[in-house]
Amino acid sequence: MARENLSGQYASDTATIRALYDDWAPAYDGEIEGYGYEAPAVAAQRMAGLADPSNDRLLDVGCGTGLVGKALGDLGWRHVEGADVSEASLRIASTAQTYRAVHTADFNAPPTPFDSGSLVCVGVMTYLADVEEVCREFARIVAPGSPILLTQRTDLFEARETQAAFDALAADGTWDILDISDPMPYLPGHEEYQGIDVHYCVFRSR
């Protein structure tokens, strides 16, 4: 049976989300694969060609157990660090040895202590309610001219006026919007996610 009340926890506080993912960590990889989750591989593919995997540093925000890092590693990324609020998830990510380092961090409480080359954030914006604040933090973290890729659920893209937040950063010269994908499958094998897809959103910092 699918994990219950997963789709509706986007409005919970960070401590509740940390507890959810600490509890889920040992079973996460197997369960989410069973729901048809392909976002880590899709995101890694979309980063290809935007930066130099063998030389550029990349921060994986909300890395969880490390699925995105593994997908990036498969495509030749060598300087990946991860950050997440769930220490149980980070312990698993670190044993996979795909990250140079992993860090405990809450992206609902910027500023964070990071600087990086590129940045990816896959499956995490669900829990980061202030889209403009988070995007400004991402743009601050990366080097000028570097790519940022994030995913946003289609329902939350609308509810959080995500396009307006993206446009605000473009208007004041913080970044250029490279691509907002059409809706793509997110967790097609989970009954709560019927009708909820995902946008892959790519930017380049100025």
Ligand SMILES: C[S@@+](CC[C@H](N)C(=O)[O-])C[C@H]1O[C@@H](n2cnc3c(N)ncnc32)[C@H](O)[C@@H]1O
């Ligand atoms: C759906 S999982 C995605 C994990 C990984 N990116 C993947 O694609 O498998 C969401 C992750 O976001 C993390 N997260 C939630 N709120 C966060 C916050 N405020 N700061 C940092 N990470 C957070 C959770 O701990 C969890 O690991």
